[in-house]
Every structure is written in C-alpha cells, then in structure tokens.
Amino acid sequence: MSHLPAPSSTTAPPAPAHAKRRSVAELSHDFRLANGRLARRVRQEQADNELTSGQFSALGAVFRLGPMTLSALSEEERVTPPSMNRTVNALVEAGLVDRAGSAEDGRKVVLTVTDTGLALVRETRKRRDDWIARRILKLTPDQRQVLAAATDIMKELANS
Numbered sequence: 001m002s003h004l005p006a007p008s009s010t011t012a013p014p015a016p017a018h019a020k021r022r023s024v025a026e027l028s029h030d031f032r033l034a035n036g037r038l039a040r041r042v043r044q045e046q047a048d049n050e051l052t053s054g055q056f057s058a059l060g061a062v063f064r065l066g067p068m069t070l071s072a073l074s075e076e077e078r079v080t081p082p083s084m085n086r087t088v089n090a091l092v093e094a095g096l097v098d099r100a101g102s103a104e105d106g107r108k109v110v111l112t113v114t115d116t117g118l119a120l121v122r123e124t125r126k127r128r129d130d131w132i133a134r135r136i137l138k139l140t141p142d143q144r145q146v147l148a149a150a151t152d153i154m155k156e157l158a159n160s
Contacts, residue, residue, distance in 0.1 A: 035154075045127040049120060051094070054079075056124070058087050059096055059113065063121045067112045069102070096120060 022030065043053055051059070054077075061076050062068060068076070074084040088111060091097040096117035102108035113121070136144065 042128050042131065045131040046124040049094075051090075051096075051120075055087050055090055058084065059091055059117055060121055062097060062111050063113050063118065067110045069108050069110060073111060091117070 046056070049056075058073060058077055061073060065076065070084055070088060071081055073088070074081045077084060079087075088097060088099070092099060096114055098112050098114055099109045100112065102110045136147065139147065
C-alpha cells in the first residue's frame with residue numbers, strides 16, 4: 001500500500017532538466033563540459049588536411065588578423081615562441097603560410113597566409129558553419145532566442 005498522495009490535477013509537471021536550479025559550481029562544470037564537447041565536435045568538421053588543432057588555430061589567427069610576426073602570433077595563441085616556431089615550420093612546409101622579411105625591420109620575419117591556406121581556412125569555416133546551421137534549424141524559435149542570448153553571454157565570458 002502506497003503512502004504517497006494521489007496525483008492532483010493542479011500539480012505542476014516536473015521542470016525540464018535545463019530549468020532546474022544549479023549552484024554556480026554545478027553550472028560552471030556543466031557549461032565547461034558542454035562547451036568542450038561542442039568545440040570538439042565542431043573541430044571534426046574540417047577540410048581534408050592533416051593539421052593538428054594547434055596548427056589550424058595558428059593558421060586561423062594569421063588568416064583573421066593578417067600578416068604578423070612569430071612573437072605576435074605566439075602571444076595571440078598563448079604559446080611560447082619556440083613552440084610556435086615548430087607550428088609555423090609545419091605550416092610553411094605544408095604550403096599554408098609564407099615567411100618574409102619585414103619591410104620596416106629586416107631582422108623580423110612576417111607570416112602571411114598563402115592562397116592554399118586561405119582556401120583551407122575558408123572551406124573549414126564553411127563546413128563548420130554549415131554543421132551548426134543544420135542543427136540550429138532544428139531548434140524551436142524560443143530555443144533560437146535562448147541560443148542567441150547565450151551566444152552573447154559566451155562572448156562576454158571569452159573576452160573577460
């Protein structure tokens with residue numbers, strides 16, 4: 001015999017999992033895991049190449065920011081100059097980045113993306129954007145609004 005009260009028509013349905021209250025620690029943990037899983041999944045959508053994620057990130061930085069020195073790229077990617085030098089060597093060997101002497105200072109080397117590198121970055125961006133867009137199309141209008149607001153919050157977090 002059950003000692004639970006009989007269901008009432010005024011009883012609210014349980015809150016969806018995303019609506020439950022979480023502590024800041026739980027939310028930060030869940031957010032970090034979900035963000036990491038999504039980032040790994042999106043990284044799988046790339047043009048056919050043998051680049052590591054670090055190499056592609058460096059290539060993307062030169063693509064996005066334009067010609068730059070090795071030290072500037074190291075700072076941007078938050079790695080040591082010797083580590084970035086190995087990454088750039090691989091990109092140069094693959095024909096994706098060129099090194100040239102700086103017009104202002106002959107001691108400095110400036111990195112630029114080659115036409116092959118440009119095509120690779122553009123194709124990978126297209127694949128990744130298409131993958132996400134196909135999933136966003138499956139969301140309800142309310143979910144899209146929430147995603148838009150969350151995207152703005154994520155940008156704030158990333159820039160803080």
